[in-house]
Amino acid sequence: MKSAGTRSVRLPAYAKLNLGLRVLYKRPDGYHELRTVFQTISLADRLEVAFTRGRTTRIRIDGTPEIKDNLVERAALLVMESLSIHGDVHFILKKNIPSGAGLGGGSSDAAAVLLALPILAGKGLPSGRLQAIAAQLGSDVPFFLHGGTALGLGRGEELYPLPDVPAARGLLVLSGVHSSTVEAYLDLSSRLTSIPLQNKLNSFQREVWRGCADGRIKGSGVAVDDNDFEAVVFNRHPELGKIKEQLQRYGAKPAAMTGSGSAIFGIFAKPAQLKRAAKSFPDNTVFPMSFISRAQYRSAWRRALKLHVEGTLWPPQSPYARSQSAR
Ligand code: C5P
Numbered sequence: 001m002k003s004a005g006t007r008s009v010r011l012p013a014y015a016k017l018n019l020g021l022r023v024l025y026k027r028p029d030g031y032h033e034l035r036t037v038f039q040t041i042s043l044a045d046r047l048e049v050a051f052t053r054g055r056t057t058r059i060r061i062d063g064t065p066e067i068k069d070n071l072v073e074r075a076a077l078l079v080m081e082s083l084s085i086h087g088d089v090h091f092i093l094k095k096n097i098p099s100g101a102g103l104g105g106g107s108s109d110a111a112a113v114l115l116a117l118p119i120l121a122g123k124g125l126p127s128g129r130l131q132a133i134a135a136q137l138g139s140d141v142p143f144f145l146h147g148g149t150a151l152g153l154g155r156g157e158e159l160y161p162l163p164d165v166p167a168a169r170g171l172l173v174l175s176g177v178h179s180s181t182v183e184a185y186l187d188l189s190s191r192l193t194s195i196p197l198q199n200k201l202n203s204f205q206r207e208v209w210r211g212c213a214d215g216r217i218k219g220s221g222v223a224v225d226d227n228d229f230e231a232v233v234f235n236r237h238p239e240l241g242k243i244k245e246q247l248q249r250y251g252a253k254p255a256a257m258t259g260s261g262s263a264i265f266g267i268f269a270k271p272a273q274l275k276r277a278a279k280s281f282p283d284n285t286v287f288p289m290s291f292i293s294r295a296q297y298r299s300a301w302r303r304a305l306k307l308h309v310e311g312t313l314w315p316p317q318s319p320y321a322r323s324q325s326a327r
Pocket of ligand 1: 030031032033034137138139140154155156181182185
């Protein structure tokens with residue numbers, strides 16, 4: 001039961017796609033240098049967060065089978081440590097985003113905690129600090145502090161906003177294959193020298209510039225459908241390559257794998273094509289989705305947090321925070 005001092009909120013945690021992903025080289029810190037375009041989509045986990053101040057810290061997660069090394073719990077601990085607060089945090093997490101699919105589900109859940117918990121605790125975390133904690137949790141987490149369409153550099157944590165993509169609709173095909181990110185990077189590492197770095201950079205740059213011509217990303221999204229992971233992941237799981245071909249045959253443009261897999265997406269300009277393509281896959285493997293713009297992402301957040309935020313700043317600010325110095 002919730003006590004009188006409990007503040008709670010129910011949030012969506014949207015999934016992402018990588019509209020193109022280039023892996024350039026392995027860096028001295030062991031991570032790989034990336035170039036990617038992130039895009040939030042309508043598929044979302046649901047996360048309920050209830051916070052009650054206390055003398056000790058207790059974190060519980062219900063609603064989902066136990067997840068090893070849960071990012072939600074780690075995010076909550078890092079926030080509480082950063083804010084020097086204690087209390088009871090109760091999460092109810094309804095997972096709709098499968099793991100091992102390259103859709104960033106765990107990262108999105110973690111970012112939801114980073115955005116919501118300081119507000120419920122009546123404290124402000126400066127956005128630079130939020131960004132640093134997000135990057136500490138995982139390479140994809142910082143993107144979910146922003147949403148929409150963004151260019152990701154470095155290990156994916158260096159982000160630049162891109163203009164919104166026109167509302168695009170598509171299909172996600174979830175085959176049930178669990179693709180390990182670490183394994184995919186290991187497989188890819190040995191191939192990285194075969195394509196000259198400058199060629200990869202030039203083609204990625206060309207695609208993003210072309211996609212953003214006239215200040216808008218054109219047509220059915222950024223026309224970047226090259227994902228360097230496809231070669232190695234399709235090699236391990238040939239059925240994934242077949243799914244991509246099937247989507248293309250039904251008119252998807254682009255059709256590609258997201259992240260290190262295993263979800264394959266296809267964007268369709270015509271609803272009739274999308275419908276036909278959907279029917280060609282078994283029911284429980286294909287899901288309609290649409291792009292979520294940065295404005296939609298933020299307004300979904302504002303709606304969810306409306307009792308607890310004031311102003312229009314991003315990240316959302318808590319009215320409970322009294323004398324937070326502006327940083
Ligand atoms: O950052 P994150 O925890 O999501 O990364 C998981 C693993 O994926 C890392 O430990 C690393 O092996 C690999 N990785 C990488 N280069 C990146 C992102 C992830 O090598 N840019």
